[in-house]
Amino acid sequence: MKQPLTTQVSTTQIMDALPVATICICHDNLSEISDVGQKKGALQKAEVTVNETAMTLCQLDPLSELPAQIADLNFSIEEPLQHQVAASDMVSPIIAALSESQTDRRDLLLGHVPVQLSSVQLSNNADKVVTLVTLQLRDHRLFIYRNTQLDTYSTELSIKELINFEKLVSQLTSELQPEQEDLDDRIESALAAIGEFTQVDRSYVFLFDFDHTHMSNTHEWVNHGITSHIDELQDIQQEHLPWFFEQMLSVGKVELTDTAALGDEAKHERDEFLKEDIQSILCVGMYANKRLIGFLGFDMVARQRRWSQIDVRRIRIVADLIATAIHSSRLQQSLALSQKQLLATNSALRELALQDGLTGLPTLPKLKLRINEEIARARRQSYGLSLCVFTLDHGQKTQQRLSESQWNNLIQDIAARIGSCFRRHGEVLARLDDCSFAIILPHADIDIARERALKVLGQVATLHCIQSNPITLSSGIVQWQTDMDAEDLLMQAQNNACEAHLQGGDQVL
Structure with missing residues (x-):
């Protein structure tokens, strides 16, 4: 048996508390009316009450006439596996509900929002009818409701x-x-x-x-x-x-x-x-x-x-x-950074391998690269190219007499004196081994190379004697010929330096 509420709670308060959009329409009895225009006109003249959820979901303006806004709500049908039906091609489900005792629609879009609409007529007499319409967002799950045929729609929509x-x-x-x-x-x-x-x-x-x-x-x-x-x-x-x-x-x-x-x-x-x-x-x-x-x-x-x-x-x-x-x-990103760091490290290691740690001069591999570059350039531009090799006379004996620091200072001093004599563009001085240096001379023939090599020997001769033994160099020079590569130039220059040393040292051959 239904019991009345014992507390003072208004119907409006109950409706506003519902999470479902609720529209209550008191309208003329339209059970015998089939014309849509007449139904819409009846809705526009009806007494309408809505809750706060309906105001929000339907985006109703409280300052405008509610019946007219509800009559013009933009509904369309979302057919399960067919094209969407535009609002202009269908009767508003709210208007249709005014002449039906009960409806349940779960195939609707309000604007672009999937919704479920249900309606029921709460009172029905010859003159006035109260129709209660509820709207709620359609969830993406299977709907089982009263085992009606509309469950097929729900299942298809869920699929x-x-x-x-x-x-x-x-x-x-x-x-x-x-x-x-x-x-x-x-x-x-x-x-x-x-x-x-x-x-x-x-x-x-x-x-x-x-x-x-x-x-x-x-x-x-x-x-x-x-x-x-x-x-x-x-x-x-x-x-x-x-x-x-x-x-x-x-x-x-x-x-x-x-x-x-x-x-x-x-x-x-x-x-x-x-x-x-x-x-x-x-x-x-x-x-x-x-x-x-x-x-x-x-x-x-x-x-x-x-x-x-x-x-x-x-x-x-x-x-x-x-x-x-x-x-x-x-x-x-981490891999790319690691690869970048690895490339930078490898590049730095290659540079270290191509650079002498004591003097900072290029080593033999880097000198060979530069010689080949200069040979290619000399071949294209048809200019002279020479190579000078300098070897410390009695280098091994001198190294044995000196401490490590004394030897390092001597090598650095010799490198500096040789370098001071070769400052022209393209001239590259390198350290070949413990006791030998080489320099490539672009745009220089054999006579120019000899003259500048003799200048180096004079610079080194001013170094202090070590245990009454003078510091001297032997030099081998060679001029590039068109059939020679870097290996040929280096071998011939080193052979000439060795021959100069065997002939007593402190001379250029």
């Missing part, structure tokens, strides 16, 4: 949603491949796609630092008319949102239907959600190698939303795709 989501996942998988460029743009495109598909107001990605003490909003998509907050949500410290950090680190999920209902243990989070006008929020962790790197989140701003298990499963799938893309991109 269509499943197919569409699979297509979306396939598309995102392709777009989030790590080898593609512009990952940030592709992540934001993915956020837009999943945000529109799940009909949320805001979707976003946050990334944690290595120690999970800070997080930043790196990517964001917002629906039309929704405020962006990405610029404000940078480098957020753990102590500012301790409850949220703890939830993400411990369970990897934050799921709230009503953020205002958070207790004092999450007062910082409650204040932040209020600041951003977030009524409902769903966040799931993103992991790489089982380590939390960030999270993907959905916000509802215009209304509250009770998140379904399908919502959670779908956001996890997309979160995994984005996490994989970010992790792969980081690995590629």
Whole structure:
């Protein structure tokens, strides 16, 4: 037996508390009327009451006539496997409900939003009828309702949603491949796609630092008319949102239907959600190698939303795709950096191998490269080219008499004196071994080479004697011939220097 309410609660208060959009229409009895125009006219003259949820869902203007706005709501049919029917081609389901005792529609779009519409006539007499219409967002799950034939529609719609989501996942998988460029743009495109598909107001990605003490909003998509907050949500410290950090680190999920209902243990989070006008929020962790790197989140701003298990499963799938893309991109960047550093290290090692550590002069391999370059240039431009080799007389005996530091100082001094005699463009002095040096002389014939080699011998002769033994050099010079390469030049110059030493040293051959 139905009992009246014992508390003083008005019907309006009850309607406003419902999470379902409710429209109550008191209108003329239209059971015998088939003309759509007459029905619409009756609706426009009817007494209409709506709750707050209906005002929001239908975007009604409280300052304008409600009956006219409801009559003009933009409905269309989302056929399961056929084309969409435009609003201009169908009768408004609300107008149609005015002459039916009961309706149940789960194939409708209000604008672009999938909705379920039900209606029932609460009173019916010869003159006036009260029709109660309810609207709610159509969830992406199987609908079992009263075992009516309309369950076929619901099942087919759910299959269509499943197919569409699979297509979306396939598309995102392709777009989030790590080898593609512009990952940030592709992540934001993915956020837009999943945000529109799940009909949320805001979707976003946050990334944690290595120690999970800070997080930043790196990517964001917002629906039309929704405020962006990405610029404000940078480098957020753990102590500012301790409850949220703890939830993400411990369970990897934050799921709230009503953020205002958070207790004092999450007062910082409650204040932040209020600041951003977030009524409902769903966040799931993103992991790489089982380590939390960030999270993907959905916000509802215009209304509250009770998140379904399908919502959670779908956001996890997309979160995994984005996490994989970010992790792969980081690995590629790290690999590229390592390769760059390795190339730089190898280049530096090659330079070290081509440079004498004591004198800083090029070594024999680098000299050969330069000789071949000069030979090619001399061949093209038809100019002379000579090579001089200088060998320290009695070098091994001198090295044995000296300490390591004394020997190093002597070699550096000799290198400096030789170098002071060769400062022209293209002239390259190199250290061949412990006791020998060589220099290539572009644009120089054998006579010029001899003259300049003798100058070097005079410079070295001024060095202090070591244990009454003078410091002298023997020099071998050679002029390039067109049939000679770098090896030929070096061998002949070294042979000439050796012959000069055998003839007593301190001379040029």
